[in-house]
Amino acid sequence: MPWLYQLSPPCLWSMHFFRFLVPWGFRKKIRQDQGTSFMSELTTEVIERFGVRVLYSFTYHPQSNPVERFHRTLGQIFSVLCSEEGPDSEKHVHAVLFARKTVTHESTRFRPAELVHERNLRTRVNLLYEIWLQPEEEQTPVTEYVFTLLNRLKRFQDLAVKEMEKSQQRNKTWYDKTAVKREFEEGDLVLIFSNCRANKLSPRWTVPGTILKKLSETNYVVSVPHRKDKSQVYHVNMLKPNYKRPEQINYLSLEAEEGIGVNELEIPHIEPTPNVLDLLEIISEPTGSTLTEDQCQ
Numbered sequence: 001m002p003w004l005y006q007l008s009p010p011c012l013w014s015m016h017f018f019r020f021l022v023p024w025g026f027r028k029k030i031r032q033d034q035g036t037s038f039m040s041e042l043t044t045e046v047i048e049r050f051g052v053r054v055l056y057s058f059t060y061h062p063q064s065n066p067v068e069r070f071h072r073t074l075g076q077i078f079s080v081l082c083s084e085e086g087p088d089s090e091k092h093v094h095a096v097l098f099a100r101k102t103v104t105h106e107s108t109r110f111r112p113a114e115l116v117h118e119r120n121l122r123t124r125v126n127l128l129y130e131i132w133l134q135p136e137e138e139q140t141p142v143t144e145y146v147f148t149l150l151n152r153l154k155r156f157q158d159l160a161v162k163e164m165e166k167s168q169q170r171n172k173t174w175y176d177k178t179a180v181k182r183e184f185e186e187g188d189l190v191l192i193f194s195n196c197r198a199n200k201l202s203p204r205w206t207v208p209g210t211i212l213k214k215l216s217e218t219n220y221v222v223s224v225p226h227r228k229d230k231s232q233v234y235h236v237n238m239l240k241p242n243y244k245r246p247e248q249i250n251y252l253s254l255e256a257e258e259g260i261g262v263n264e265l266e267i268p269h270i271e272p273t274p275n276v277l278d279l280l281e282i283i284s285e286p287t288g289s290t291l292t293e294d295q296c297q
Contacts, residue, residue, distance in 0.1 A: 029053045031065055058219065061235040074100070107167035108160040115160060118153050182236050184211045184220060189242040192222065192234060208242055 030047070032038045034056050047054055057065035077096055082089045101113045102121050113121045120126075184190060192207040213221040218236045 026050050027052055029055055031055050031057065031067070033057050033065060033068075058233055058235050061238065064235075107164050109163045110156060110160050115156055118149055118156070182239070183217075184214070184236075184239065184241075186211055186213065189244065190222060190239045191242045192224070193238040193240075205240060209239075 028051070030052055032054055038054075044054070057068075063069075077100070078089070078093075081092060081096060085092060098121070102111055102123055104111055108115065111120050113119070188211045190209050190211060191205040192209050194202075194204055194206045207224060207226075209222040209224045211220055212223050212231055215221060215233065219233055220236065220239065221231055222234050222239070223231050
């Protein structure tokens with residue numbers, strides 16, 4: 001959302017408070033990217049006073065932020081919607097979001113609405129089911145309903161975590177088959193993967209940097225001298241070694257060898273035109289003048 005960068009910290013905090021904290025309560029943890037709007041002192045101080053721990057995802061590493069992965073899925077859906085509906089695609093945005101909430105997630109094996117609201121949203125299929133079967137509504141006491149709801153949510157959460165762990169292990173197995181372990185030391189020269197390119201054909205590894213500190217097996221603090229922020233944390237997948245080429249030197253040795261004078265060092269003369277051989281002359285020439293008796297036999 002580019003418009004977030006145009007907001008002042010007080011306006012951003014007011015929007016953050018009334019749109020996220022008030023409807024859902026004060027969360028223990030919040031995942032954010034390293035946007036300048038969220039890194040201000042005012043926003044950080046206010047969030048910490050409410051006991052909220054902020055987890056920042058690394059620069060241009062969407063694997064550490066599940067919301068970015070959902071943005072990719074949402075972008076694919078909207079691209080198909082725009083190609084099919086054309087100018088009227090904006091009218092179907094809410095219908096697309098509703099459909100996404102009621103579709104089973106591949107990793108958790110649950111619908112997003114089930115994990116948030118404990119129940120699936122009523123769709124047209126549910127309406128037909130109710131009309132055909134006419135299920136009777138159960139009269140449950142409030143206390144029993146609350147405990148049943150909590151137990152059901154806990155069971156859903158445990159099952160979703162198990163399925164997510166299976167999916168992560170499966171993805172890790174396939175990723176490790178072609179992955180190459182990279183490790184850097186302090187002071188190593190590296191190239192940083194450039195995500196913001198004006199031309200798609202321009203080089204991807206263009207930003208040189210120097211390793212300042214190793215935070216973990218996958219995260220490094222890199223110094224970039226030509227940027228406003230002199231140092232920044234990068235994932236190892238966005239770094240690769242930078243090997244400097246030696247300076248090209250054209251050198252011609254004129255030292256004389258032992259027994260040879262300096263005046264005798266000459267470059268051999270090459271004839272500009274080679275000798276032209278006449279094929280008829282070669283054929284008519286007797287073989288005895290060029291071959292031995294054994295070769296003629």
